[in-house]
Amino acid sequence: MIQQIYPSAVHPFQYELNKDMQFAAAHYVPGPGAGQCGHMHGHTYFANVTIAGNQLDENGFLVNFADVKKLIHDRFDHTVLNEHTALFNDQDPRRYPTTENVARTLYELVQDFLDQTPARPRCVQIFLRETPTSYIVFRPAAGGTYGS
Ligand SMILES: Nc1nc2c(c(=O)[nH]1)N=C([C@H](O)[C@H](O)COP(=O)(O)OP(=O)(O)OP(=O)(O)O)CN2
Numbered sequence: 001m002i003q004q005i006y007p008s009a010v011h012p013f014q015y016e017l018n019k020d021m022q023f024a025a026a027h028y029v030p031g032p033g034a035g036q037c038g039h040m041h042g043h044t045y046f047a048n049v050t051i052a053g054n055q056l057d058e059n060g061f062l063v064n065f066a067d068v069k070k071l072i073h074d075r076f077d078h079t080v081l082n083e084h085t086a087l088f089n090d091q092d093p094r095r096y097p098t099t100e101n102v103a104r105t106l107y108e109l110v111q112d113f114l115d116q117t118p119a120r121p122r123c124v125q126i127f128l129r130e131t132p133t134s135y136i137v138f139r140p141a142a143g144g145t146y147g148s
Pocket residue numbers: 029037097098099100130131132133134
């Protein structure tokens with residue numbers, strides 16, 4: 001069981017759902033300053049996904065916790081992040097599998113899924129821990145984010 005305190009996302013919605021999960025994945029960071037991280041190595045990533053909205057679906061869910069896990073855990077667990085070439089790219093720093101870019105990519109995957117649901121709740125925060133001492137918090141930019 002994952003038990004961590006996460007930073008709060010500020011949002012105007014009544015319901016806030018949080019899903020914790022972990023996944024084991026390997027990666028290397030191709031950047032010139034990556035040092036040791038340029039070599040293939042692995043992490044047990046811990047992700048916390050925060051989704052918010054005002055409307056529940058026909059199940060009484062904001063979104064099914066299991067669907068959120070499927071989007072991330074089932075896709076990345078026991079994989080090499082650099083090999084997800086539709087998402088990451090060794091030639092483009094915006095697409096290197098750094099913690100920052102992985103966190104943003106998780107946001108994009110989750111929000112794309114939510115956009116296909118009738119109530120279209122919003123992913124308001126991704127917390128992604130790569131090591132016991134290093135983590136990133138990604139929040140979508142303000143402006144246009146909470147428009148509907
Ligand atoms: N801003 C970023 N810096 C670093 C990233 C990153 O994704 N974004 N990644 C790495 C490496 O991939 C590495 O796996 C993690 O680095 P680090 O936290 O330095 O790992 P340590 O376990 O060695 O940390 P200590 O606190 O020194 O034990 C590097 N930088």
